[in-house]
Each structure stands twice: as structure tokens, then as C-alpha cells.
Amino acid sequence: DKLDEEKHMKTLYAVIGNPIGHSMSPVMHNDLFSLYHIDASYLPFQVQEDDLQTAVKGLKALGVGGFNLTVPYKSKIIPFLDEVDELAASIGAVNTVVNDGGKLIGYNTDGVGFLRGLNVLMSSLKGKNVLIIGAGGAARAIYFTLAKENPQVIDITNRTITKAESLIEACPYPISSNAYSLDAAEKNLALYDVIIQTTLIGMSPKAFEQPLTLNGMKPGTIVCDIIYNPLETQFLQKARQNGGKTQNGIEMFVFQGALAFEKWTGIFPDVERMRETIFTQLGGQHVNR
Numbered sequence: 001d002k003l004d005e006e007k008h009m010k011t012l013y014a015v016i017g018n019p020i021g022h023s024m025s026p027v028m029h030n031d032l033f034s035l036y037h038i039d040a041s042y043l044p045f046q047v048q049e050d051d052l053q054t055a056v057k058g059l060k061a062l063g064v065g066g067f068n069l070t071v072p073y074k075s076k077i078i079p080f081l082d083e084v085d086e087l088a089a090s091i092g093a094v095n096t097v098v099n100d101g102g103k104l105i106g107y108n109t110d111g112v113g114f115l116r117g118l119n120v121l122m123s124s125l126k127g128k129n130v131l132i133i134g135a136g137g138a139a140r141a142i143y144f145t146l147a148k149e150n151p152q153v154i155d156i157t158n159r160t161i162t163k164a165e166s167l168i169e170a171c172p173y174p175i176s177s178n179a180y181s182l183d184a185a186e187k188n189l190a191l192y193d194v195i196i197q198t199t200l201i202g203m204s205p206k207a208f209e210q211p212l213t214l215n216g217m218k219p220g221t222i223v224c225d226i227i228y229n230p231l232e233t234q235f236l237q238k239a240r241q242n243g244g245k246t247q248n249g250i251e252m253f254v255f256q257g258a259l260a261f262e263k264w265t266g267i268f269p270d271v272e273r274m275r276e277t278i279f280t281q282l283g284g285q286h287v288n289r
């Protein structure tokens with residue numbers, strides 16, 4: 001009968017971006033669906049900006065279980081959703097959508113994903129001094145999320161200092177923050193317990209550059225780079241050589257995916273297995289965790 005038919009219908013999940021070919025989300029989520037015996041498929045869709053609204057309406061009409069957004073649609077999706085949760089609204093970006101009985105609800109799991117990854121290295125940010133390098137979309141999600149964790153300060157350094165200043169002004173949570181030029185930040189690195197690299201520097205075509213030299217950081221500093229390809233950026237390599245405890249972008253990627261999976265299925269998945277899936281996918285080794 002009709003009920004049985006519905007019960008046996010495979011649920012579609014998706015990621016929308018442009019380009020989308022290199023996304024590792026499909027392999028990661030499909031592996032989890034099979035691990036937990038969930039009858040679902042996760043597919044990548046490359047969508048042109050002019051077609052975004054039509055694509056979202058189509059997914060809704062098809063009864064999608066949920067979907068992810070990646071570059072360049074994390075902000076552009078917002079007008080096409082029925083609801084956006086508070087943190088995602090403050091960040092102004094959505095990376096995860098849940099179809100709740102025909103209502104599309106947007107969340108942002110990037111910042112919390114980063115925090116959960118950081119928690120693997122340190123259980124609490126209370127009283128810590130944090131420096132974020134970069135003031136783009138990823139920095140914004142991380143900054144607003146970490147601001148709620150009671151650190152002492154979160155300073156921001158960026159090539160374009162006015163963007164760091166605007167980010168600090170936009171933060172809806174009470175936090176002590178200053179904006180610095182890259183040169184000024186470089187001179188005060190010993191102040192920080194945690195340094196987070198969120199710029200594009202370190203990724204192809206800038207794989208052999210780093211935003212700061214890291215001369216002057218103190219040994220034992222936690223240094224994260226949210227880039228995961230390459231697994232160890234030149235920046236992270238330097239941090240490791242200077243005695244830092246380093247972490248690459250795999251952790252943030254895996255935890256943002258785990259949090260999305262939990263929103264869709266109610267299951268918080270096996271993150272160690274997700275790491276393995278990603279390492280296999282990247283053809284890499286365990287580096288820096």
C-alpha cells in the first residue's frame with residue numbers, strides 16, 4: 001500500500017556548489033548512510049547562480065531529506081529558505097539545510113564543526129588568547145562560534161584590515177577583540193594560545209606561501225589551518241617546527257559533516273571512520289592530529 005511504498009523510498013541528500021567536482025561530502029555521507037543502514041543517497045549538484053532558487057524548489061518538490069551548500073552559495077541560499085537558525089543568521093551563511101516536513105531550515109555547522117575539532121586538542125577555550133588569520137566567510141563562522149566560548153580575547157588579522165574591523169563590529173556576542181595588520185600580528189604572536197589560519201594562502205596556487213612567518217610564536221601554541229589540501233600547509237609545517245601543536249582542516253570538515261549528518265538522521269556518526277574516508281579520498285596519510 002501507499003505507506004509501505006513511502007517507507008521503501010530512498011531519501012535524497014545533496015550538496016550544491018559551483019564548482020562541485022572535488023567535494024568529498026558525497027563519499028563521506030554515502031559511507032555513513034551505508035554504515036548505519038539508512039536508505040539514502042547523497043549527490044553533488046553543480047548549479048549556476050541564476051538557477052539556485054529553481055534548484056532549491058526542485059529539491060523541495062522531490063522531497064529531499066536535506067542538503068549542504070558550499071562555495072559560492074552559503075549566503076545566497078538564505079532568501080530561498082523557510083527558516084534560518086539564530087547562529088546561522090548571525091553568521092549570514094548556511095552550510096546545512098534540513099527538510100522538516102516540507103519546511104527548509106538552514107543551519108551553519110562550520111563554526112561548531114571547527115570548535116568540536118579544536119576540542120580534540122583542548123577541552124575549553126575559557127581565558128585563552130586566540131588569533132584568527134583571515135576575515136572571510138570561514139573566519140566569520142569560526143569567530144562568532146568561538147566568541148561564545150568565553151576566551152579572554154579573539155584578535156583578527158587580515159590582509160585587508162578594514163574587513164577584520166567590520167567583522168569585529170558585526171559580532172553579536174560580547175568579546176574583546178582587536179584588528180591587526182599581518183605585520184603587527186606577527187610581532188605579537190607570543191601572546192596567543194591558539195592561532196587559526198583561515199585564508200586561502202597555503203592552497204594551490206599559493207601552496208608555497210604562508211600568511212605569517214610564525215617567527216616568534218611560543219612553543220606549545222595550538223596552531224590550526226582549516227585548509228586540508230594539502231594536509232600539511234607550509235604554515236602548519238612551520239608551526240610544527242616551532243614546537244606548535246598543529247591541526248589541519250580535516251577536523252573541521254569532518255565535524256561540520258558529522259553535525260549535518262546528526263541534524264538529518266539523529267545519529268552523531270563515527271568521526272574516526274569519517275577521517276579515514278577522507279584520508280583515503282585524498283590519498284594521504286595521517287598528518288598532524
Ligand SMILES: NC(=O)c1ccc[n+]([C@@H]2O[C@H](COP(=O)([O-])OP(=O)(O)OC[C@H]3O[C@@H](n4cnc5c(N)ncnc54)[C@H](OP(=O)(O)O)[C@@H]3O)[C@@H](O)[C@H]2O)c1
Binds near residue numbers: 198228249256
Ligand atoms: N576545513 C573546512 O571544513 C573548511 C570550511 C570552509 C572553508 N575552508 C577553507 O577556508 C579557506 C577560506 O574560505 P572562505 O570561504 O573564508 O574564503 P573567503 O571568504 O574568500 O576569504 C578569503 C580570506 O583569505 C584572504 N586572502 C585571500 N587571498 C589572499 C592573499 N593573496 N594574501 C592574503 N590573504 C588572502 C582574504 O583576505 P582579504 O580580506 O584581504 O581579501 C580573506 O581573509 C579556504 O581555503 C577554504 O577551503 C575549509
